[in-house]
Amino acid sequence: MFGRHKSVIVIGLLWIVAVFSGVITERFQDSQTTRLTFLSVGQGDCTVFQHQGATILVDVGPASEYSDAGARLVTPALKRLGVGRIDMVILTHPDADHVGGLVAISKRFGIGRLVMAHHFRSKPEVSELLAKARIADTDVIWSDGDQTVQVRAFHLRMLTPEWQPGEPDNDGSIVVQIGDGKASSILSGDASALEEQEVVEEMGKIHSQILKTGHHGSRHSSCESWVKAVAPEYAVISVGRNNRYGHPAPEVVDRLRKAHVRMLRTDQQGDIQFVVGKKGFELEK
Numbered sequence: 001m002f003g004r005h006k007s008v009i010v011i012g013l014l015w016i017v018a019v020f021s022g023v024i025t026e027r028f029q030d031s032q033t034t035r036l037t038f039l040s041v042g043q044g045d046c047t048v049f050q051h052q053g054a055t056i057l058v059d060v061g062p063a064s065e066y067s068d069a070g071a072r073l074v075t076p077a078l079k080r081l082g083v084g085r086i087d088m089v090i091l092t093h094p095d096a097d098h099v100g101g102l103v104a105i106s107k108r109f110g111i112g113r114l115v116m117a118h119h120f121r122s123k124p125e126v127s128e129l130l131a132k133a134r135i136a137d138t139d140v141i142w143s144d145g146d147q148t149v150q151v152r153a154f155h156l157r158m159l160t161p162e163w164q165p166g167e168p169d170n171d172g173s174i175v176v177q178i179g180d181g182k183a184s185s186i187l188s189g190d191a192s193a194l195e196e197q198e199v200v201e202e203m204g205k206i207h208s209q210i211l212k213t214g215h216h217g218s219r220h221s222s223c224e225s226w227v228k229a230v231a232p233e234y235a236v237i238s239v240g241r242n243n244r245y246g247h248p249a250p251e252v253v254d255r256l257r258k259a260h261v262r263m264l265r266t267d268q269q270g271d272i273q274f275v276v277g278k279k280g281f282e283l284e285k
């Protein structure tokens with residue numbers, strides 16, 4: 001499913017390397033620290049990866065007609081993290097709890113490239129979103145198969161499943177693996193157990209220190225074979241306080257507990273940050 005189309009995104013590589021020759025201002029004095037921050041954005045996802053001056057977001061938080069986490073939470077959080085420009089935004093799939101914050105964020109920050117799964121390209125809501133965020137089609141990488149963006153020592157591997165219109169958007173989610181050989185994390189958007197099992201069957205090696213649990217800890221994700229194959233030290237559950245879906249599901253919490261995985265929840269802990277140390281990703285106290 002993922003092996004059919006395999007490539008390293010060279011444009012991404014050259015372009016991200018170019019970031020490092022930029023002028024580093026006072027605001028970026030701490031930019032050498034590599035951080036992975038799971039922002040507390042309510043019922044939705046937004047993860048920020050910072051490495052040697054480059055900033056990559058995986059999803060951008062939720063927005064509805066009543067509230068916009070992009071303006072209210074993500075923008076101030078990015079300022080606190082010293083972000084002046086976003087080099088790449090990867091949107092796992094086009095549900096509002098993952099892409100809603102894009103318009104507000106694009107008003108405050110320059111965005112270099114956007115990555116979305118090619119199979120969502122023809123969706124009217126995707127064109128509408130890109131138009132509102134003023135992102136040109138030429139700045140979008142329409143991901144397909146197994147692709148990697150190299151950012152210095154780190155790779156961002158993006159696995160885009162095969163997906164047909166009519167199937168749930170969740171199962172078209174891009175699975176993102178971030179790592180440098182020692183530090184490692186895997187993020188699977190809202191992929192269900194079906195997609196998780198396909199990744200396990202096809203990719204094999206997916207062991208990661210940090211698992212961002214799929215679909216906010218829903219009972220349809222984080223299946224036993226996925227948890228076993230990833231064998232994480234930490235599971236990060238990005239979830240809204242008292243959310244109406246009952247996330248995370250008790251059976252998922254139970255499964256992770258039995259696997260001796262340390263669970264961290266954004267509704268209880270707020271923003272959750274890891275920095276790279278001797279043991280790879282280490283939880284920032």
Ligand SMILES: [Zn+2]
Pocket residue numbers: 044045095097098189190215216
């Ligand atoms: Zn979601």
